[in-house]
Amino acid sequence: MIYKRSSALFAAAEKVIPGGVNSPVRAFKGVGGTPIFVKEAKGAYLYDEDGNRLIDYINSWGPMILGHAYAPVVDAVVEKAKKGTSFGMPTEIETQIAALAVDMVPNIDKIRFVNSGTEACMSAIRLARGYTGKDKIIKFAGCYHGHSDSFLIQAGSGASTFGTPNSPGVTKGTAQDTLLATYNDIDSVKALFEANTGEIACVIIEPVAGNMGCIPPKENFLKALRVICDAHNVVLVFDEVMTGFRLAKGGAQELYGVAADIVCFGKVIGGGLPVGAFAARQEIMNHLAPLGPVYQAGTLSGNPLAMAAGLAMLTALHTDTTLFERLEAKTKYLHEGISKVLTSNGVVHTINRVGSMISVHFAEGEVCDFETSAKGNNETFKSFFHGLLKAGVYIAPSAFETWFITDALSYEDLDFTIRAIADVSKNL
Numbered sequence: 090m091i092y093k094r095s096s097a098l099f100a101a102a103e104k105v106i107p108g109g110v111n112s113p114v115r116a117f118k119g120v121g122g123t124p125i126f127v128k129e130a131k132g133a134y135l136y137d138e139d140g141n142r143l144i145d146y147i148n149s150w151g152p153m154i155l156g157h158a159y160a161p162v163v164d165a166v167v168e169k170a171k172k173g174t175s176f177g178m179p180t181e182i183e184t185q186i187a188a189l190a191v192d193m194v195p196n197i198d199k200i201r202f203v204n205s206g207t208e209a210c211m212s213a214i215r216l217a218r219g220y221t222g223k224d225k226i227i228k229f230a231g232c233y234h235g236h237s238d239s240f241l242i243q244a245g246s247g248a249s250t251f252g253t254p255n256s257p258g259v260t261k262g263t264a265q266d267t268l269l270a271t272y273n274d275i276d277s278v279k280a281l282f283e284a285n286t287g288e289i290a291c292v293i294i295e296p297v298a299g300n301m302g303c304i305p306p307k308e309n310f311l312k313a314l315r316v317i318c319d320a321h322n323v324v325l326v327f328d329e330v331m332t333g334f335r336l337a338k339g340g341a342q343e344l345y346g347v348a349a350d351i352v353c354f355g356k357v358i359g360g361g362l363p364v365g366a367f368a369a370r371q372e373i374m375n376h377l378a379p380l381g382p383v384y385q386a387g388t389l390s391g392n393p394l395a396m397a398a399g400l401a402m403l404t405a406l407h408t409d410t411t412l413f414e415r416l417e418a419k420t421k422y423l424h425e426g427i428s429k430v431l432t433s434n435g436v437v438h439t440i441n442r443v444g445s446m447i448s449v450h451f452a453e454g455e456v457c458d459f460e461t462s463a464k465g466n467n468e469t470f471k472s473f474f475h476g477l478l479k480a481g482v483y484i485a486p487s488a489f490e491t492w493f494i495t496d497a498l499s500y501e502d503l504d505f506t507i508r509a510i511a512d513v514s515k516n517l
């Protein structure tokens with residue numbers, strides 16, 4: 090593999106963009122080396138600026154569930170662009186995608202579109218605070234809900250990758266209203282409720298964590314959160330930016346049968362264009378301006394191109410009756426193949442998987458929260474990452490991320506990947 094052009098492009102980017110990237114996790118700081126510049130992508134494959142083909146297991150961090158340059162999405166965006174790109178006025182397509190999302194996702198009556206997952210989660214906690222009249226939120230160490238100030242407290246994803254889970258710039262005043270619990274530990278939540286009685290507006294959680302690697306909720310953990318929130322009139326927010334429309338049509342709420350009060354979306358809902366959203370029952374959503382007092386707004390919210398991409402994507406997911414089974418089967422096949430070759434090469438590891446989210450941890454024993462995820466051997470992960478990259482397989486450049494499986498992957502691609510891992514793991 091040569092990366093000459095990517096290296097030159099990165100040097101040029103560093104001159105005019107901080108760190109040469111527009112989002113830190115792309116900079117390879119977690120694994121070392123020079124980030125790969127992609128020229129184009131189609132289906133399961135990326136084509137980088139040096140002409141290398143890479144099997145993609147990031148898929149833009151989740152959106153490309155049907156593969157890159159999925160024709161119905163591309164065609165919808167091209168056609169829509171010919172009629173104008175933004176108006177700042179209501180358009181019919183916003184109602185069409187909103188109605189489809191409400192039909193697909195349980196426990197929501199209304200949805201508000203924004204431009205990113207961060208914006209969705211930031212707006213969701215403001216709505217929870219406005220609806221309840223209370224200030225404090227509970228988040229979980231290692232969960233990532235975007236880069237809004239209230240969330241950069243023991244945040245996962247890039248914040249953990251760079252060892253800055255508590256970012257400078259977040260004021261003490263803000264931080265004091267964010268309480269930290271331990272993922273999969275309901276007693277840590279109960280302790281916070283007891284110590285902050287009557288002050289907690291919401292609990293926000295990734296129902297399947299994807300920013301500490303993939304960490305499934307333990308049996309009845311989500312149900313226990315529902316019970317304690319009901320007992321204290323606290324809003325339960327599911328951050329389904331990763332899991333929404335990926336784990337099932339109705340996301341994690343459908344998969345686990347636990348109802349959230351507010352649900353946040355991103356990634357898949359936009360089909361690769363900038364879309365976030367948050368949704369709830371109308372008694373909550375009607376607190377939002379212009380109906381209610383909780384202010385939230387955006388110049389490009391509901392942008393027609395983004396709505397066209399999202400509507401084409403959700404329509405495909407809604408009509409494909411075997412998609413989620415196919416994704417589950419492919420991810421299970423990959424899981425079993427990786428486990429077999431790592432075990433036969435004596436590599437200590439744990440693999441976590443839910444649906445089409447999977448992660449490999451070079452740690453012994455259960456990886457069930459931030460602490461156990463952080464125990465993974467990062468030197469081993471770095472060798473694993475770069476070995477696979479050289480073999481033409483592109484996984485997340487951080488151990489604190491999950492892989493996202495696309496339906497565009499063939500079983501030949503999966504076998505190629507498993508063989509590459511077999512080769513790489515001989516030298517781990």
Ligand code: KE4
Nearest residue numbers: 112150205206207233234235246330331355
């Ligand atoms: P964005 O603002 O990046 O669209 O979404 C923030 C967000 C919110 N909630 C969850 C569960 C998320 O995973 C994310 C963003 N995910 C990261 C990947 N772990 C995006 C990649 C990046 O930061 O560049």
